Amino acid sequence: MLGLRAHGLLWLAALLALASAADIMDGIGAEWKMGLRPRQSGTNLQPFSGALGGASASAITNSGNSERPYEVEGDTFPDFQTAATRACDNQKNACAEIANSGGSFEVSACEEQN
Template identity: 60%
Template sequence: MLTRWTTLLTAAVAVLATAGHAMDISQDLSEELAMGWKMGLRPRQNAQNLQFFDGKVGGAGAPGITQSNDPDRPFSVGGDTFPDFDTAAGRACDNQKNDCARLANSGGGNFQVSDCYKQNNDCKQGISQAAQKSFDQNAGGGGGGGGNNNNNNNNNGGNNNNNNSPTQPERALVSSDANFDYFCDV
């Protein structure tokens, strides 16, 4: 009978010790999270959408122009990828026109297919005037103009921001999952 109580007491002590250790880990993790991420991980930000056109004849809006995971074709519209902003924006305008025409042909509103074509022309004329054509955060308005972004003190007509600041490492999207985008300083 004594061995039975000893075994039970030993098991209870082991459970309490494990629970105490788990509480310490939980408290340490809570403190780490309260101080901010120190592991280089950042929560995913809202996807950047470069769509500039807000016309919606019949309620059909232009699809978003978002960043793909392909560095050679960084622009994405409806799952299709494109090498440059102008081509992607043109596809977004065309997709909007097709959706609009589909609604007009189904009698879904008080507008004609010709209204969809006029909206498509307006959308395509606005491509050249889009304020932002690049996902590059350092490019400024209008989409960059290439270069290797190495702070070489080239004035570029007065558009070079923070030329005297210390060189910041470029960040490149390496991978992502449902919760995080993983960046690597290169």
């Protein structure tokens, strides 16, 4: 009888450990989603591939500077998010110039890109 009870407690402990591990992995995954970037070909880290009116986003590359490792059109940045924001701003400006120069779309379409 003691063997059955111990066996049942062992299964219960294993089930609780498994449930706890799943919760921990969900928490870890939620934090990592924002930090991971998909593998890109070559050295361009730019994840955005849209080019409304032919205006594509600037490349984000490794500057070789450990303190400011990301580079966009000659300017360097300390983190990927800041570099991506600059590349996005540059692309929106180029898109707006095309729209204002007789493009077949409105400037507002440039703001709607993600």
